[in-house]
Amino acid sequence: xxQVMQIPQYQHVxxxxxxxxxxxxxxxxxxxxxxxQRPGGHxxxxxxxxxxxxxxxxxxxxxxxxxxxxxxxxxxxxTQTTDVGTYFCAGPLVAxxxxxxxxxxxxxxxx
Amino acid sequence: KAGxxxxxxxxxxxxxxxxxxxxxxxxxxxxxxxxxxxxxxGLQFLFEYFSETQRNKGNFPGRFSGRQFSNSRSEMxxxxxxLGDSALYLCASSLGSGSMHNEQFFGPGTRLTVL
Numbered sequence: 001x002x003q004v005m006q007i008p009q010y011q012h013v014x015x016x017x018x019x020x021x022x023x024x025x026x027x028x029x030x031x032x033x034x035x036x037q038r039p040g041g042h043x044x045x046x047x048x049x050x051x052x053x054x055x056x057x058x059x060x061x062x063x064x065x066x067x068x069x070x071x072x073x074x075x076x077x078x079t080q081t082t083d084v085g086t087y088f089c090a091g092p093l094v095a096x097x098x099x100x101x102x103x104x105x106x107x108x109x110x111x
Numbered sequence: 112k113a114g115x116x117x118x119x120x121x122x123x124x125x126x127x128x129x130x131x132x133x134x135x136x137x138x139x140x141x142x143x144x145x146x147x148x149x150x151x152x153g154l155q156f157l158f159e160y161f162s163e164t165q166r167n168k169g170n171f172p173g174r175f176s177g178r179q180f181s182n183s184r185s186e187m188x189x190x191x192x193x194l195g196d197s198a199l200y201l202c203a204s205s206l207g208s209g210s211m212h213n214e215q216f217f218g219p220g221t222r223l224t225v226l
Contacts, residue, residue, distance in 0.1 A: 033214065033215075035215075035217075041219075042201060042217040042218065042219055042220055043154070043201070043203075043215070043217045044217070045214050045215060045216065048214060088153075088154065090154075090215075097167055098144065098156050098159050098166075098167040098169070099144075099156065099215065100156065101146075101153060101154040101155075101156075102153075103153045104153055104154075
């Protein structure tokens with residue numbers, strides 16, 4: 001069925017290394033959103049991408065939306081221990097419909 | 112502005128019982144969505160309410176139901192609880208309904224344990 005997939009499921013990095021998580025949708029998305037959930041916390045909205053090929057930056061975080069609007073990525077430069085958490089992408093698989101979340105990528109950072 | 116609040120935060124029930132969870136959205140938000148989060152299945156969409164009407168429904172059995180009141184507060188109910196219903200239930204509010212206005216603001220969740 002229609003779904004949103006994320007890889008990798010887990011990632012261990014040494015503090016200072018870069019990190020990337022990838023999100024792929026089975027259908028074209030009108031927009032894609034990214035959320036971060038700290039351990040024991042709840043998902044917190046990071047960003048929304050709308051345009052084909054869009055790239056947005058938030059300090060050390062870079063978000064991209066693919067040209068076909070079916071994939072997206074989140075790249076963190078020089079990870080810090082505060083980056084620890086699970087990163088989810090989410091998009092409406094059917095226009096105007098509810099968000100479908102990817103399975104998330106759990107990032108662990110060794111100090 | 113106060114964030115999304117959920118009550119209770121923790122709940123322990125036994126199989127066969129029913130439970131009602133409550134969610135108060137951010138003031139001015141008319142859309143409330145409910146999600147079930149488990150380690151194995153991730154974040155699964157339950158339903159969305161907008162202006163007291165159910166707009167979308169996920170793939171959950173009829174034991175899961177919800178409603179929204181005129182002040183946008185929402186409740187979800189699970190009847191005849193099963194062990195597999197143990198999960199974190201998250202409520203999220205947003206300004207509108209539909210793909211372009213649905214930045215979700217999540218509450219802290221209700222941790223339900225079914226024994």
